[in-house]
Amino acid sequence: MHRIILLLLSVLTALHAAEAFPLRPAVECQERGGLPNVAAKIAAGKPVAIAYFGGSITAANGWRVKSLAWFKQQYPKSEFHEINAAIGGTGSDLGVYRCGHDVLQHKPDLVFVEFAVNDGGADPLQIQRCMEGIVRQTWAADPATDICxxxxxxxxxxxxxxxGHFPRAASVMESLADHYAIPSVHFGVEVSARQRAGTLVFRTSKPSDAERAALGDKLVFVEDDVHPTDAGHDLYTQILTRHLPNLLAGTHQPHALGAPLVADNYEKAKLVPLEQAKLGDGWTRLDAATDPxxxxxxxxxxxxxxxxxPGTTLAFRFKGSAVSIYDLLGPDCGQVLISVDGGAPTAMARIDGYCTYHRLASLRIAxxxxxxxxxxxxRVDQVVPDKAxxxxxxxxxxxxxxxxxxxxxxxxxxGIMLIGDLVP
Known part of the structure; x- marks a missing residue:
């Protein structure tokens, strides 16, 4: 009965969140507070570190690489350093935990945040909690860091x-952009306009030579419905860089955190090294020099x-409200049994349909x-999942x-991802 009540409450919360976030008008760029601190560094000829924080669209050698090249060409007196913090297939729900390790420890001056696609199916309240956590972690670490x-x-x-509207995830993120005066650029406004005009096509598969010839001078934007071609990344870069000169303006000043938009946001999310937990026999720390x-x-x-x-355990106690494990999925992985507060164990496979290779993943515990x-x-289960x-x-x-x-x-x-802290 308790689980049924919790399920009903979660459904009602999700429905309320969806109602609370109507779709925003599709405006390509909202300058808001701009990027004044980066502008000041560029004007002074100082080095600038730019973090690209997102999923596979950012991880590709596309708009990330091309926009960094634009900065270097446009402002040759400054030295620009890239922080590549993009991981394919991940959204802000993992990003909020890895922000400190992948982004903030490298002391960025500017952080581009790109999670609208991978957050596309997430609950609006969850998006807000995670995206606000990223903002507040960033400005708590350095209030002079600009975010876009x-x-x-x-x-x-x-x-x-x-x-004439943004999709839901971007609409939700715009509520935070408004609250914190964060500038935003939506690459989709022009892409969709060109698609409607017939000068750009979306593909769900790579065109044959005959199909490509039939397309003429139309821009093939994607070949899998998601990831841009090189020409598609060129378009993304053109959209961003035409707005950057206007965003790179204003007076250098620290960003004030102020009151949060969502009280229970994930500002306290953290990634804890595994060795701080209780490891049973059978664990091996892997060395980059010998392990691929x-x-x-x-x-x-x-x-x-x-x-x-099988039987190897990971055990720990924490004070907080949420916990996940930062792990890998892969072909040689099995499944684990998860127990919280002494409850009945739940089995979770650490291989999925894509797993001809290893990749980073998030195992949600509670x-x-x-x-x-x-x-x-x-606990590592002795049962091997049916991988076929x-x-x-x-x-x-x-x-x-x-x-x-x-x-x-x-x-x-x-590592262990917590909203809270480990306790003895």
Missing amino acids: YVYTLTGGMLGDFKD RAKSFGERVPSLWRAGK SELPDAVHSVEV KILFDHNRPDLEKDPAKYAGTNWYVG
Whole structure:
């Protein structure tokens, strides 16, 4: 009965949140407070560190690389340094936990935040909590850091633009941009206008030579409905850089945090090294010099550990309201059993349909907990998930070709994500 009541409350909360965030008018750029502190550094010829914080659209060698080149060409007296904090397939729900490690420890002067696509299916209140947490963490670390929201799009969002509105996630983020006077640029306004005019096409697959020839001089913007082609990234860059001169203005001054928009935002979100928890026998800390996974992901996590033997446990106590594990999904991974506050264990596989390779992921343990002391135990399960059933059809041949690659019950962990603090 208790679980049913909680479920009903969560549904009602989500419905209320959706009603509270009507879609915003589709305006390409809102200057708001601009980027005055970056402008002052550029005017003085000082070095500028620019963080690109987002998902796979930002991780690609596209608008991120091209806009950084624009800064260097436009303002040659300043030295520009890139902080690449983009991870494919991730939204602000992971971003708020990794902000300190991936962004703030590198002391950025400007942070471009791009999560509107990967937050597309998230609850509006959750988006607000996470995005506000990122803002407040950033300005608590350095109130002189400027922030700019950039919004990308998918083919599924074109309908909102046709009606003259932003999609939901960007609309929600605009409420925070208003509250904190953060400038924003939506790349989708011009993209959708060109699509309606017939000069730009969205593709869900790569065109054949004949199809490409039939398109003539039309810009093929994407070939998978999400990720821009190089020409698409050129367009994204043109949209951003035509607004940057106006944004790079104003008087140098620290950003004031003031009162939060959402009282229970995730400003206190943190990523805790795994070694601060209680590790049972069977854990191995991986070395980037000898392990390919540690080499690939070591810069993204405080440290990377592997538990390969069934029965190996991770246990800890914390005071707070939410907890997740920053881990990897991969072909040689198994499943884990999760127990919170002594409750019945829940099984979670650490492989999904995409897993012909390893990638960073977030294992949600619990959220919306009372702000009190809670206990967590996660155990590597002896049961091996049916990987052939889990993999997408087009990835199954990889398992058939190399079954040894998929053997194992490994669990790779990079840290503990908390709204709260570990306690003894």
